[in-house]
Amino acid sequence: MTNVGIIGFGTVGGGTARILLENCDLIKKRTGVEVRLKKIADLDIERDRGVTLPSGVLTTDAYEIINDPEIDVVVELVGGFKPAKTFILDALKKGKHVVTANKALLAQEGQEIFAEAQRQNKTVGFEAAVAGGIPIIKVLREGLAANNIVAIYGIINGTSNYILTKMTREGIGFDSALREAQALGYAEANPAFDIEGIDTAHKLTLLSSLAYGIDLSYDKVYKEGITAITPRNIQFARELGYKIKLLAITKSVDSEIELRVHPTMIPESYLISKVDEVLNAVYVIGDAVGETMYYGRGAGDMPTGSAVVSDIIDIARGNHHTLKQYNAGVYKIKDMKDVHSMYYFRFTALDRPGVLSKISGVLGEHNISISAVIQRERREGEAVPLVVLTHKARERDVLDAVMKIDKLPVVADTTKFIRVEGKE
Amino acid sequence: MTNVGIIGFGTVGGGTARILLENCDLIKKRTGVEVRLKKIADLDIERDRGVTLPSGVLTTDAYEIINDPEIDVVVELVGGFKPAKTFILDALKKGKHVVTANKALLAQEGQEIFAEAQRQNKTVGFEAAVAGGIPIIKVLREGLAANNIVAIYGIINGTSNYILTKMTREGIGFDSALREAQALGYAEANPAFDIEGIDTAHKLTLLSSLAYGIDLSYDKVYKEGITAITPRNIQFARELGYKIKLLAITKSVDSEIELRVHPTMIPESYLISKVDEVLNAVYVIGDAVGETMYYGRGAGDMPTGSAVVSDIIDIARGNHHTLKQYNAGVYKIKDMKDVHSMYYFRFTALDRPGVLSKISGVLGEHNISISAVIQRERREGEAVPLVVLTHKARERDVLDAVMKIDKLPVVADTTKFIRVEGKE
Numbered sequence: 001m002t003n004v005g006i007i008g009f010g011t012v013g014g015g016t017a018r019i020l021l022e023n024c025d026l027i028k029k030r031t032g033v034e035v036r037l038k039k040i041a042d043l044d045i046e047r048d049r050g051v052t053l054p055s056g057v058l059t060t061d062a063y064e065i066i067n068d069p070e071i072d073v074v075v076e077l078v079g080g081f082k083p084a085k086t087f088i089l090d091a092l093k094k095g096k097h098v099v100t101a102n103k104a105l106l107a108q109e110g111q112e113i114f115a116e117a118q119r120q121n122k123t124v125g126f127e128a129a130v131a132g133g134i135p136i137i138k139v140l141r142e143g144l145a146a147n148n149i150v151a152i153y154g155i156i157n158g159t160s161n162y163i164l165t166k167m168t169r170e171g172i173g174f175d176s177a178l179r180e181a182q183a184l185g186y187a188e189a190n191p192a193f194d195i196e197g198i199d200t201a202h203k204l205t206l207l208s209s210l211a212y213g214i215d216l217s218y219d220k221v222y223k224e225g226i227t228a229i230t231p232r233n234i235q236f237a238r239e240l241g242y243k244i245k246l247l248a249i250t251k252s253v254d255s256e257i258e259l260r261v262h263p264t265m266i267p268e269s270y271l272i273s274k275v276d277e278v279l280n281a282v283y284v285i286g287d288a289v290g291e292t293m294y295y296g297r298g299a300g301d302m303p304t305g306s307a308v309v310s311d312i313i314d315i316a317r318g319n320h321h322t323l324k325q326y327n328a329g330v331y332k333i334k335d336m337k338d339v340h341s342m343y344y345f346r347f348t349a350l351d352r353p354g355v356l357s358k359i360s361g362v363l364g365e366h367n368i369s370i371s372a373v374i375q376r377e378r379r380e381g382e383a384v385p386l387v388v389l390t391h392k393a394r395e396r397d398v399l400d401a402v403m404k405i406d407k408l409p410v411v412a413d414t415t416k417f418i419r420v421e422g423k424e
Numbered sequence: 425m426t427n428v429g430i431i432g433f434g435t436v437g438g439g440t441a442r443i444l445l446e447n448c449d450l451i452k453k454r455t456g457v458e459v460r461l462k463k464i465a466d467l468d469i470e471r472d473r474g475v476t477l478p479s480g481v482l483t484t485d486a487y488e489i490i491n492d493p494e495i496d497v498v499v500e501l502v503g504g505f506k507p508a509k510t511f512i513l514d515a516l517k518k519g520k521h522v523v524t525a526n527k528a529l530l531a532q533e534g535q536e537i538f539a540e541a542q543r544q545n546k547t548v549g550f551e552a553a554v555a556g557g558i559p560i561i562k563v564l565r566e567g568l569a570a571n572n573i574v575a576i577y578g579i580i581n582g583t584s585n586y587i588l589t590k591m592t593r594e595g596i597g598f599d600s601a602l603r604e605a606q607a608l609g610y611a612e613a614n615p616a617f618d619i620e621g622i623d624t625a626h627k628l629t630l631l632s633s634l635a636y637g638i639d640l641s642y643d644k645v646y647k648e649g650i651t652a653i654t655p656r657n658i659q660f661a662r663e664l665g666y667k668i669k670l671l672a673i674t675k676s677v678d679s680e681i682e683l684r685v686h687p688t689m690i691p692e693s694y695l696i697s698k699v700d701e702v703l704n705a706v707y708v709i710g711d712a713v714g715e716t717m718y719y720g721r722g723a724g725d726m727p728t729g730s731a732v733v734s735d736i737i738d739i740a741r742g743n744h745h746t747l748k749q750y751n752a753g754v755y756k757i758k759d760m761k762d763v764h765s766m767y768y769f770r771f772t773a774l775d776r777p778g779v780l781s782k783i784s785g786v787l788g789e790h791n792i793s794i795s796a797v798i799q800r801e802r803r804e805g806e807a808v809p810l811v812v813l814t815h816k817a818r819e820r821d822v823l824d825a826v827m828k829i830d831k832l833p834v835v836a837d838t839t840k841f842i843r844v845e846g847k848e
Binding site: 327 | 439443450451453454455456551557558562563566568569571572637695698699710711713714716717718719720721724726727729730731733734737738742743748751
């Protein structure tokens with residue numbers, strides 16, 4: 001019998017409780033382990049969560065769980081940094097295993113938590129922290145354990161994906177799409193975490209540490225959100241056969257690890273570009289297995305609860321894992337300026353002869369070679385968009401070239417660019 | 425240190441050996457376990473497999489592995505029924521864990537193998553037996569362990585998927601597509617296992633036993649291959665917004681389990697309908713997690729080797745699992761005639777007034793209600809195809825209706841039907 005205490009009775013806490021109560025017989029039959037929900041702590045124990053709890057389960061005091069000698073697993077679903085971190089550290093010190101969905105905390109201050117877990121020889125399960133119900137942590141840690149991971153591309157923020165999907169399908173602007181997402185409860189009143197790529201970077205930090213054994217390197221993740229994406233970019237992308245998605249990318253290149261979050265153009269024919277709405281997907285390339293993809297709901301009470309309970313079952317079964325940082329200090333995180341990528345540029349040029357030649361001249365000087373161009377019919381005297389796709393180029397060269405191009409007298413507005421992934 | 429012996433040095437044996445040799449340092453760092461390839465047995469130890477083995481590894485005698493007291497895990501990659509089964513049973517009796525990719529053997533005679541494994545308290549790992557490199561066994565057994573499985577839909581035979589993809593993209597017939605698949609090595613000289621749905625049914629048997637805890641029920645799987653699919657069906661499906669895929673389906677409906685393999689029309693907008701060529705995907709719906717999908721290569725030396733080695737690592741880590749048939753004898757496999765599905769019909773009717781009314785009359789009498797019709801312009805005196813999509817109907821009623829319709833004087837040829845999945 002494994003006794004479980006949940007701290008935080010919000011959305012995911014409710015889902016986790018429901019699964020533990022409703023599916024406990026199934027879990028026992030299937031896995032041979034008995035998991036019992038013993039306590040739930042929350043400051044608000046009055047509100048109806050639609051879950052019928054046995055009496056005596058609810059408490060307002062998290063330490064009734066942390067200090068309960070009968071409880072084996074403490075599930076932290078409070079979120080945020082404080083007091084969540086204290087709860088986790090105290091639970092570990094009391095000899096409990098911990099399961100958490102708290103990506104922000106683990107990505108930014110996980111070093112201390114995983115070190116304490118190791119000292120106590122306890123597990124910190126975090127399947128629910130990345131991509132909700134998709135068992136991507138287990139896949140990377142166990143299913144693909146035999147593989148050198150070549151690259152991971154993730155659509156792991158449902159809010160951003162919903163906004164981009166709406167913009168793509170309906171041609172509406174970012175602000176309208178955001179408002180729709182907020183009205184549907186897909187985006188917070190303060191949506192910065194989601195739309196600025198911060199949440200995505202938290203999850204990427206965990207994936208990358210797992211895939212490459214590196215330290216948790218949240219500070220080194222390059223982050224660019226989706227607020228600057230316009231319907232016009234999306235339209236041009238479509239004409240070129242691409243979709244724009246907010247991707248989390250980590251790759252091993254030249255003995256360095258790339259860690260980046262940014263809007264990315266992906267060929268429309270790729271399976272991951274069809275992952276729309278609030279759905280999540282993680283594309284993992286291994287040296288043995290080749291290309292694989294994992295798809296499902298990245299949020300919500302029951303999907304995330306499914307992941308929380310799978311961690312509890314693993315612990316109950318004695319299948320203990322920690323985040324092993326076996327390459328801590330070995331790999332350097334690649335400076336974003338040294339990253340090589342393909343690029344999409346949208347130049348806004350005055351309608352003068354020789355504009356294309358001037359711009360492409362600067363690109364050439366910076367070793368940026370063009371693979372496709374869209375230039376619309378010219379209207380006398382008006383600024384016209386000139387769209388250029390490139391072969392692989394270095395970010396540093398791109399930034400230099402753009403700076404130079406934006407100073408050309410024929411260029412009427414700041415140049416926009418979006419990185420492009422796919423086969424060259 | 426975990427010592428491994430491989431019996432069968434073919435494609436997958438070669439891939440497994442390569443991974444064990446090339447990635448052993450990575451595996452040790454990542455998982456803390458040391459895995460050593462001690463022996464490989466094959467009747468042919470001369471042919472070059474492109475893998476450089478340490479000397480003394482190769483033997484022609486499988487029993488040098490089975491009887492080696494140092495070997496902990498025996499990997500059976502011989503395939504087929506005999507002598508593979510004897511090797512596995514003897515290895516278990518000698519106290520070895522077994523890893524195998526042999527879906528035919530496990531699906532048809534696995535009862536005996538898993539019983540022996542249980543007696544010996546040993547593991548039989550079979551991640552490689554279903555969907556190659558995709559860790560779908562681990563996902564069902566552990567990642568989604570908290571879920572009642574609502575349904576599984578799998579594209580799990582690369583050969584059939586390649587043939588259907590070719591037919592769909594190029595409008596060619598089944599025979600030409602099969603010949604292309606054979607020329608590329610995607611189909612065997614005798615392709616029956618793949619194109620008749622037998623291989624798919626083997627894999628479905630394993631998935632379903634895992635998902636529902638039922639006995640291995642290969643004999644009860646309804647099997648229909650892809651040989652009767654024509655370019656015309658594919659064309660009509662497209663006009664209606666569907667693609668045709670060979671699906672393995674298992675569902676829990678009214679306390680019975682559906683187990684069926686047949687060509688299926690799926691809405692073109694569904695993610696799984698975009699899984700083309702030789703790629704595999706398994707769509708799993710859980711009561712908590714909702715809809716998820718797992719995608720990758722279902723065959724090949726390295727992808728399948730990746731799955732074999734993940735099983736070896738699990739065993740080395742002490743993460744032991746057996747196929748627990750916790751619902752053996754509890755669930756009935758639903759008779760195919762009691763299955764409810766939507767249907768696509770292609771009637772070949774003479775061009776006479778009242779044909780549609782006669783056919784739809786018979787459908788109505790059998791509780792089959794129509795959701796869409798395509799009727800082409802009539803050409804006097806010629807047989808015309810009449811295409812009908814239905815709402816959910818019972819297979820038994822469909823068979824009865826078709827028998828009656830085929831006797832109508834206005835019907836010129838046998839009626840073809842394809843089952844349809846998707847939201848009604």
